[in-house]
Amino acid sequence: MTNISDFLGAHRARILDELVGWVRLRSVAGLPEHEIDLRRSANWLAGALRDVGFPVTDVWGPPSAPAVYAEWCAAPGAPTVLIYSHHDVRAVKDDEWEETPPFEPTVRDGRVYGRGASDAKGQVLAHLWGIRAHLATTGRDAPAVNLKFLVEGEEEVGSGTLEDLIEEHRDRLDADLVVFSDTMLWRADHPAVCTSARGMVLATLRVFGPLRDIHAGAVSGPAPNPIIALAQLLGNLLDDKGRITLPGFYDDVVEPPDGVREAYAALPFTEEDWLTRSESRTIAGEQGYSVLEQLWARPAVEVIGIIGGDPIGVPRSVVPAEATALVSFRIVPDQTVAAVADQIRRWVAENLSSAVEYELTVSEETGQEPYRIADDHPAVLALADAMEDGFGKRPGRMGNAGGGPTELLGRTLDAPVVLFGTGLPEDRWHDSDERISIDVLLAGAATLASLWTRL
Known part of the structure; x- marks a missing residue:
């Protein structure tokens, strides 16, 4: 892991340059005037995947919601992993951004500010650089597992055509495991493996x-x-x-399985810390359940x-x-x-x-079903070990408070789904002055570099 961390540290400036360049593209979902920006964003990502070494890249779907597909399957007998995320971003109210204009990203105080920096362009970039680090530090010519990417262009407006897209290209999407990267960690200094999504x-x-x-x-x-x-x-x-x-x-x-409430309670939590990071002013909600139980299990x-x-x-x-x-x-x-x-x-x-x-x-057609993976699933255990490698700390367990097509991917591809992202509650997703922690981004990339070997 020293070699992986050293590799990523040596390329820190390039990683940030790539993220800043990608965030500049106004890939706003759901607005016709930004369809060209969505296509530019998709083509940017396809080019970046080719630069990493992916021999097959393509852009699928309608011009209004372009999805990027890539595959690098050069490990016979090894698992095949499909990485899911999205490159579209939420609409913005420019006059509410105080740190930087939303599409003029800025690096400041250990963070990158800009729409999509955390949700979810930073998460995708962590995958690209995790693969680079994996190859550079193992000396391999190709990843230790077979990798596929599906990065859609309409997640922020409900993934309305994703199921049709999967059906259309089903023969290309077979996988043993899905890595879902549109989620958060608990804290920068205390990561946690996400095992459920509402x-x-x-x-x-x-x-x-x-x-x-x-x-x-x-x-x-x-x-x-x-x-x-x-x-x-x-x-x-x-x-x-x-x-x-x-x-x-x-x-x-369904009440959380045995041990889940205990795992949530084991995470470091104070009301003062939560209110500061979430900027939610006060704590309300369902009586009889903690903040974390309300977020992830209720x-x-x-x-x-x-x-x-x-x-x-x-x-x-x-x-x-x-x-x-x-x-x-x-x-x-x-x-x-x-x-x-x-x-x-x-x-x-x-x-x-x-x-x-x-x-x-x-909107039943764009509704999203909840999802949970067993805490002791081998892929969850491998991810936990990889997160310990990347963050230098044994991770806890958490859930994802938001939605997403997690269950859809698991059901249509008949594969288990593990969730890993580099966002934090304080990253201001969907809000003004969205941002991502550079240290968390690099630790996430290191985690993914380790994960492919462990799988």
Whole structure:
């Protein structure tokens, strides 16, 4: 590992130059004006993979969501590993970035700032340099395992065409193991192996009151107000113990396996440290469960968008015709997208005021199922050993609080999935001033350099 660390340290400047150059590309998902940037980003990555030594690279999928595929299969009899991640990034609000403009990345105080630096271009780059370090320090002409990459271009908008893409190219994607790299570590000084990921169900609820915006002075009182009706409904999503009130919602929730709660409790945690790193102001949530249990082993609901009336500009003093909310449900084993979608539909139908009408869209096709891999799976144990090599500390165990197509990959490819990323809770994913720790990036690359030999 000294040789691996020395190799990565010697190439630190080049690694950062590559990350800065890639982050400059505005590969924002879901906006037609950035389709060309997504294609540029995909072509950048394909070229970088060729530079590493991959003999086969390709760009798949529609121009609006280009995915990069690569393979280097020169180890007969060794396992085949598919590495999954994404190169698209979230939309930004430029005027909220204080450290640097989002696509003018800056290296400062041991971090790289810029949209996508951590989520997930830095994670992909850790793989590329992990392979370089693996080859340089073992003297091999090809990796010790057969490697394939699938780096998609629409993860940030729900991976809507990923399953079709896998089906179309299924004959190219056979693997014994999937390494899912769109996740976080616990702390820079205390890494943890991620063994689970929550799923996600998104619902958009439009509530209709008057037939048009109407001057409040003319109809205030008898006219139905869709904002009030929506607020009343959303206010009843949680009970006084922080539990979601959809009937039957917890019927399929499985308590964490033996030892998981103990493993979470063994991670270093203080409320002060968590509030500082997460910037979440206070701690709330479901009573009877720790912060880490809530994050990784319990379902949750968040209202992530709401609009109605005159949110900007000069108020018109009207009763608005419409109000809309976007609600995200995080689900855990053994909940399913389909069952939760039905629970949402029934709950809205039974609880929304009859004075208004509504339109509810539950995005089952882009819903994400939860996933868990056994803590003692051989690939998990190999990853734990590799993380000890890379970080110099025996890792703990954790889960992934966010969603992702983890279960989809495992199911469609019929392969176990291990999760490893170089993000941290304080990296400000999806927020302004996103950043990545350079030390964590290099330790992650060292971990991956070790993993291929251990596998």
